[in-house]
Amino acid sequence: MKPLLKLFCVFSVVLLMAACGNSKAKEADSPNKGEKTVIEYWHVNAETQGGKAVEELVEEFNKQSETTEVVAKYNPDMYKGLMQNLQAEAAAGKSPAVVQVGWAFLDYFSNNFQYIAPQEVIDAHFPEDKTFLKDYFLPNIMDLAKNSEGKQVGIPYSLSNPVLYINKNLLKEAGLDENGPKTWEEVKEFSKTIKEKTGKFGFYLQEPADNWATQALLESNGAKMITDGKATFASKEGIEAYQLWRDMILEDKSAVHLPWDQGVQSFIDGNVAMAYTTIAQRSNIQDNAEFDVAAIKSPSWGGKEVRLPAGGAMLAITAQDEAQQKAAWEFMKYLYSVESMAKWTEGTGYVPPRKDVAEAENGLKTYLEENEMMKAAIEQMDVIVPWTSFPGDAGLQAEQLLLDVRDQILGGNVSVKEGLEKTEKEINKLLK
Structure with missing residues (x-):
């Protein structure tokens, strides 16, 4: 019996080590981390192009959320690279919950990947946010995230002009x-x-x-x-x-x-x-x-x-199940808050797509007073049109x-x- 007991103990240790070694790899795939729903956010922001701002925003969101844990994933080669990685993920039967999609890939994305319009998630689970998009975004800005068939695919996030x-x-x-x-x-x-x-x-x-x-x-x-x-x-x-x-x-x-x-x-x-x-x-x-x-x-x-x-990108929801879709909107709503939009603008140089960020005391009011060069771009937001694709x-x-x-x-x-x-x-x- 002793040799068998020893073998059993060794086998148990090996299994334990394997489980520990794979814990980090499986963490992002697990639907729950404790009480929270874990979702992936795919972006294209290298450290020198807004990556630090992404890290800060995700970290701050995770600290304050009681229901959702976000894992940020950087995709090299900008939006083309993200589309290629997303294609491989879809072929494996998986998908992240939220992705950045460059304007030039709007139709390609909507024609080739499963997504759900943010307003559909809002209408189904967040009645208190029913008019969020209408209240805080200019119609011409929201139109940037419509595909050639006129469907609202996502929400504008990174804007430049x-x-x-x-x-x-x-x-x-x-x-x-x-x-x-x-x-x-x-x-x-x-x-x-x-x-x-x-x-x-x-x-x-x-x-x-x-x-x-x-x-x-x-x-x-x-x-x-x-x-x-x-x-x-x-x-x-x-x-x-x-x-x-x-x-x-x-x-x-x-x-x-x-x-x-x-x-x-x-x-x-x-x-x-x-x-x-x-x-x-x-x-x-x-x-x-x-x-x-x-x-x-x-x-x-x-x-x-x-x-x-318009230059830049939109955010789209690619989450497939209800829990992840709800978590995706919770995270996106946080990113589109006045405070988060201000931090994103300061960290990247992009123009905020939300219309009230520039004048808000907790937004960019002080920052714009100290950075006069941003004002021209913000004042031009009402003449933005889609980038031809x-x-x-x-x-x-x-x-x-x-x-x-x-x-x-x-x-x-x-x-x-x-x-x-x-x-x-x-x-x-x-x-x-």
Whole structure:
């Protein structure tokens, strides 16, 4: 009996060690941790891009919640990486409870993954929050999280819009109004004068691997990137807007054609007087520019209505069972509180999607008084429109065609009219 007893004891120890070793791995999968429902929150915020704010918010939520425990999971490679990981999770029959979805992946997400609209969860379990979304979000902001079929997929969370950063010192040196231009026509005039009077470049418009800022330029002049599922950017208004940008670079030689990081750095170094880019660059510019810098609202086209595409992401509920769905809304409601939204804005530079955060005493009122550069972006929230996402499998190809023609036009290899009209036809062939 003794050998058997010894073997039993050894076997028990091995099982105990295995259980201890797997406890952490199973913790997030367990539906309960003590009295709490455990859920996963998937995000794309690296440490240098809001990750610290995510950690703080999750930690504070877990301390105060009696019903829910959140496990945050960072996904590298931004929103594309998160979608790939979510696909693998779905194939294994699992899913997190709350996910960040970038605007460019809105339709892809809603077409390929199971989700439940937040309002459905609210109506089923939280009658006290029935009008929460209506009360605290502008209609045009909520519309950003609707897919092409008009269904409310999630709630806007990370928002950015383009502003015009200006070097007041260079503007004054050139004899110009230090408060900057108000229209795109004035931007061109200012840029040319700055080049003539100071020898420095007057203007830079951001050129990342997308057409976000280009959409703002064209649509503010009355063009539409897409209409009823067809590309329509090669209109008279679209060509006119693109022509102004092209002429500043190739004719006046007062604007620079550079990759995004180099263009922003040229502004920070004092070699470019005006930079049109996202408000999410505010911290970088404010902390590193050694001149009198300001951020002003996006220019208009001769008084036309400004249209600015939203950058950032929404939060969607992918929880499958009732307990996790309820926990998901409890966590999301916490993230959308005035205090949490303020902390998120301060930690990332994004504009709060909730409409009352800027004026609240417990929100951003003091922060905005100390950070004037945020005001322009917040004041533009009523002109935010969805970032164009070309439908179907051709979406990525369409984006690339627009990037290719941008380089051709700004490089002087094709005229604006010819380039845009040809590209519009190619994209519409793909969309068929």
